Amino acid sequence: MRPGGAMVEFSGVGLRYGPDAEVLSDISFNLQPGSFYFLTGASGAGKTSLLKMLYLAQRPSRGIVRLFGEDLVAMPRHRLPGFRRRIGVVFQDFRLIPHLSARDNIALPLRIAGVGEEDLAGPVGEMLSWIGLGERADAFPPTLSGGEQQRVAIARAVIARPQLLVADEPTGNVDPDMAMRLLGLFEALNRLGTTVVVATHDIHLISRIENAQMMRLEKGRLSDPTGALRYPPANRA
Numbered sequence: 001m002r003p004g005g006a007m008v009e010f011s012g013v014g015l016r017y018g019p020d021a022e023v024l025s026d027i028s029f030n031l032q033p034g035s036f037y038f039l040t041g042a043s044g045a046g047k048t049s050l051l052k053m054l055y056l057a058q059r060p061s062r063g064i065v066r067l068f069g070e071d072l073v074a075m076p077r078h079r080l081p082g083f084r085r086r087i088g089v090v091f092q093d094f095r096l097i098p099h100l101s102a103r104d105n106i107a108l109p110l111r112i113a114g115v116g117e118e119d120l121a122g123p124v125g126e127m128l129s130w131i132g133l134g135e136r137a138d139a140f141p142p143t144l145s146g147g148e149q150q151r152v153a154i155a156r157a158v159i160a161r162p163q164l165l166v167a168d169e170p171t172g173n174v175d176p177d178m179a180m181r182l183l184g185l186f187e188a189l190n191r192l193g194t195t196v197v198v199a200t201h202d203i204h205l206i207s208r209i210e211n212a213q214m215m216r217l218e219k220g221r222l223s224d225p226t227g228a229l230r231y232p233p234a235n236r237a
Contacts, residue, residue: 013063041217088162
């Protein structure tokens with residue numbers, strides 16, 4: 001990525017599935033390194049489709065997408081896995097590996113990155129404690145509640161300190177106190193330099209992050225493509 005350049009660049013992007021009408025049209029925006037964005041919009045507005053392009057699960061039908069300074073539309077598929085390892089993703093449906101414990105699900109990105117087993121216990125243990133699942137470390141996903149699975153999915157997404165974090169309704173299955181705790185985790189990661197994009201319907205959640213910016217999708221188009229709408233700092237007293 002060139003010095004001073006955007007981490008993510010969308011220019012004139014459109015997306016359609018098969019012969020149907022576009023679900024996203026004329027999407028253009030830049031995300032700067034270290035920024036924090038909320039993506040909002042009604043159900044069906046195209047939020048999940050936009051996130052899929054951000055985490056490289058979907059290529060656009062038209063337009064230009066650059067990530068870390070490189071054109072992803074023209075990039076050979078064999079190079080995509082290396083880019084994906086620089087992105088943390090929190091999926092709406094969690095996508096935990098059912099035969100791995102909570103501990104091993106969280107440790108997976110570090111193992112893929114080549115971190116030795118002797119160096120895993122500390123950060124994984126700290127993450128389990130942070131999300132309140134220290135006593136459930138050996139539990140398998142089918143035995144966890146929806147909220148517990150969500151917390152494991154978030155911990156897995158952030159543990160390797162990705163350059164870009166993409167989260168789709170990350171607090172939808174947890175209580176308000178845990179939602180604030182998880183948001184604090186995203187904020188701490190952002191302060192370390194990670195660019196964060198969170199799709200959410202929760203306006204209260206949006207108001208908690210100082211200097212966060214918002215993009216809103218309406219019927220497949222961005223109503224605030226520059227992210228100029230800022231929320232005032234939250235009262236953290």
